[in-house]
Amino acid sequence: MEIKTYPNGIDFYPQKSLYSQEVIFKCIYWYSADYEVDIIDHAATSYCIRFQNLPSNIDLPMLITKVKRELHDFKLREIVQQETRTIRDLLVAKAFAYEDQDEITPETEISDPVGFDPLSVSHD
Amino acid sequence: MIKTAETPIKRSRKFLGPEYFRKEDQAYHLLPFRFMRLNEEKEILVNDLGEYLISPNGTAAQVIRKEVDPISQETLYADLLSGFFISETPIPPLLEVMATRYRTKKSFLDRFTSLHIFVITLRCEHTCHYCQVSRVSEDKNAFDMSRQHIDKGIALMMQSPNPHLTMEFQGGEALLAFDNIVYAVEQTKQQALLHEKKITYVICTNLAPITETMLAYCKDNDILISTSLDGPEYVHNPNRHKKGKDSYQLALKGIQQCRETLGNDQVSALLTTSTLSLDYPLEIVDEYHHQGFNSIFLRSISPFGFAVRNEKKNKYDTGRFLEFYKTALDRIIHYNLDGHFYREDYATIILKKILTPFPVGYVDLQSPAGIINNVIVFNYDGKVYASDEARMLAEMKDETFLLGHLDEHRYDEIFYGEKALAFTAASINESLPGCSECAFQPYCGADPVFNHATQGDIYGYRPTSAFCQKNMEIIRHLFLLMDSDKRIEKIFHSWVNS
Numbered sequence: 001m002e003i004k005t006y007p008n009g010i011d012f013y014p015q016k017s018l019y020s021q022e023v024i025f026k027c028i029y030w031y032s033a034d035y036e037v038d039i040i041d042h043a044a045t046s047y048c049i050r051f052q053n054l055p056s057n058i059d060l061p062m063l064i065t066k067v068k069r070e071l072h073d074f075k076l077r078e079i080v081q082q083e084t085r086t087i088r089d090l091l092v093a094k095a096f097a098y099e100d101q102d103e104i105t106p107e108t109e110i111s112d113p114v115g116f117d118p119l120s121v122s123h124d
Numbered sequence: 125m126i127k128t129a130e131t132p133i134k135r136s137r138k139f140l141g142p143e144y145f146r147k148e149d150q151a152y153h154l155l156p157f158r159f160m161r162l163n164e165e166k167e168i169l170v171n172d173l174g175e176y177l178i179s180p181n182g183t184a185a186q187v188i189r190k191e192v193d194p195i196s197q198e199t200l201y202a203d204l205l206s207g208f209f210i211s212e213t214p215i216p217p218l219l220e221v222m223a224t225r226y227r228t229k230k231s232f233l234d235r236f237t238s239l240h241i242f243v244i245t246l247r248c249e250h251t252c253h254y255c256q257v258s259r260v261s262e263d264k265n266a267f268d269m270s271r272q273h274i275d276k277g278i279a280l281m282m283q284s285p286n287p288h289l290t291m292e293f294q295g296g297e298a299l300l301a302f303d304n305i306v307y308a309v310e311q312t313k314q315q316a317l318l319h320e321k322k323i324t325y326v327i328c329t330n331l332a333p334i335t336e337t338m339l340a341y342c343k344d345n346d347i348l349i350s351t352s353l354d355g356p357e358y359v360h361n362p363n364r365h366k367k368g369k370d371s372y373q374l375a376l377k378g379i380q381q382c383r384e385t386l387g388n389d390q391v392s393a394l395l396t397t398s399t400l401s402l403d404y405p406l407e408i409v410d411e412y413h414h415q416g417f418n419s420i421f422l423r424s425i426s427p428f429g430f431a432v433r434n435e436k437k438n439k440y441d442t443g444r445f446l447e448f449y450k451t452a453l454d455r456i457i458h459y460n461l462d463g464h465f466y467r468e469d470y471a472t473i474i475l476k477k478i479l480t481p482f483p484v485g486y487v488d489l490q491s492p493a494g495i496i497n498n499v500i501v502f503n504y505d506g507k508v509y510a511s512d513e514a515r516m517l518a519e520m521k522d523e524t525f526l527l528g529h530l531d532e533h534r535y536d537e538i539f540y541g542e543k544a545l546a547f548t549a550a551s552i553n554e555s556l557p558g559c560s561e562c563a564f565q566p567y568c569g570a571d572p573v574f575n576h577a578t579q580g581d582i583y584g585y586r587p588t589s590a591f592c593q594k595n596m597e598i599i600r601h602l603f604l605l606m607d608s609d610k611r612i613e614k615i616f617h618s619w620v621n622s
């Protein structure tokens with residue numbers, strides 16, 4: 001990721017092919033209390049995350065590491081969210097589909113580690 | 125015996141290794157989960173069922189990139205499978221079990237409002253500096269709840285779908301209107317029979333006005349006493365201004381009387397942490413222990429009545445509270461290590477969500493938040509508020525959380541009205557900015573009243589939220605404590621199972 005520093009400020013240029021708008025906004029949300037930060041639709045291929053009016057005693061290498069790490073983390077969270085959306089919807093729908101039933105009986109396949117099939121037992 | 129070709133080979137009954145059961149090139153599938161760093165070494169993965177996994181930093185990335193090897197990382201792989209973080213099939217075979225567990229986590233919603241607070245009078249003989257509500261007055265007509273409003277409050281309470289109701293009398297000083305309490309309890313007893321409700325009665329009191337007659341009535345009617353003890357005398361008395369400066373002595377005497385007449389488990393004490401209290405974490409913990417309590421609720425400073433919309437000050441105050449909390453918790457843990465059972469209640473609420481499959485009906489630590497669906501307040505003047513903090517806000521001339529009036533509105537207008545729906549939308553942390561991605565979401569909650577009071581917005585802004593700062597740090601601290609010392613994990617288990 002391209003990074004440019006200038007007096008009292010720093011620009012990060014995350015590539016659009018790698019980071020969605022959601023990832024960038026979710027990541028920068030947590031910085032917006034402590035920093036003056038803007039997200040600019042900079043070019044066809046990248047955004048610009050601009051930190052301005054940084055205090056003179058800022059630990060810039062630390063800020064760079066943190067922003068990079070968090071962008072990465074939010075990207076990973078997006079992958080989980082996208083891959084699991086259907087399961088999550090299914091889970092919630094199933095959980096509340098039993099609205100009027102007092103109890104849900106979980107149904108699972110019964111198996112036995114020593115190869116004994118309990119369903120084959122005759123009760124005669 | 126010499127084996128010959130005809131001797132059948134005896135098959136081993138030993139378990140075969142995971143490689144035997146694994147199909148070639150079988151990649152796993154992700155299940156929904158969130159993750160965050162706990163410190164420089166460890167991170168935590170948490171799913172909606174409340175299952176968690178603490179592991180070295182970078183594990184989540186490895187899991188998500190599908191790089192966890194079932195053979196060489198057998199234990200991690202098994203933990204991920206059994207904790208429902210990954211599945212070997214696109215639809216997990218135990219989806220029904222997962223759905224049941226998710227539903228159990230949200231089962232506090234099933235029965236709707238249980239806690240009904242009746243502000244029976246605003247009169248009080250204390251003038252606590254942090255209390256915005258009470259009035260030092262003899263004027264019963266102006267500041268006591270009328271019988272008509274008590275009747276209407278009871279009628280609404282009986283309409284709650286919940287078969288187990290708690291009727292809590294608050295003030296001011298509730299015992300100054302004891303005749304009203306007796307009237308309310310007697311009416312409720314009759315109504316409860318008709319509507320088949322089981323009622324728990326609670327009186328919140330500083331115990332200063334308690335008499336033998338009152339105690340006898342409480343005993344006859346199984347009424348619980350919730351009182352206040354802010355710590356040793358030099359913390360309690362300055363916190364609780366009263367003519368004669370004898371609030372502490374009266375509280376202790378009252379606690380003793382209650383224990384003798386009602387029994388030890390019928391009286392509990394609540395701590396209000398003021399700015400003064402923050403200097404005395406150890407002394408406060410010791411005081412509760414010396415007074416024979418085996419639990420303490422280290423509640424944070426309420427922003428109500430303080431400089432509520434000053435974000436810097438709130439952040440500073442919360443930081444100081446967190447220091448106080450950790451020091452006090454450490455002391456409590458040491459009592460336990462020395463063989464005493466001594467529980468911290470805020471931690472226990474969170475730990476119950478972490479260590480058991482069950483939810484906890486605590487207003488601010490649930491999603492949707494407990495305002496309206498867990499608690500409702502009938503104020504002395506007939507106004508109905510969404511929570512106790514909401515009526516305190518109203519005393520500061522902010523009626524945002526006023527839901528209606530006992531004289532004018534029906535049950536459905538109050539509990540399911542437009543305002544109630546708008547508050548509910550801001551009460552679900554699954555969909556709040558910041559919270560939606562937070563690993564601690566299943567253990568945390570939402571607090572629209574606090575958000576409104578401190579940030580002027582019911583949805584809140586997490587990066588400067590004192591609510592978020594407090595809960596994130598306490599939850600993180602509890603996990604790190606459990607991870608660092610198995611004896612502490614055992615103590616925490618004893619708290620949630622007690």
Ligand code: SF4
Nearest residue numbers: 559562565568592596
């Ligand atoms: S309030 Fe903070 S700690 Fe709680 S779920 Fe939201 S982001 Fe997480």
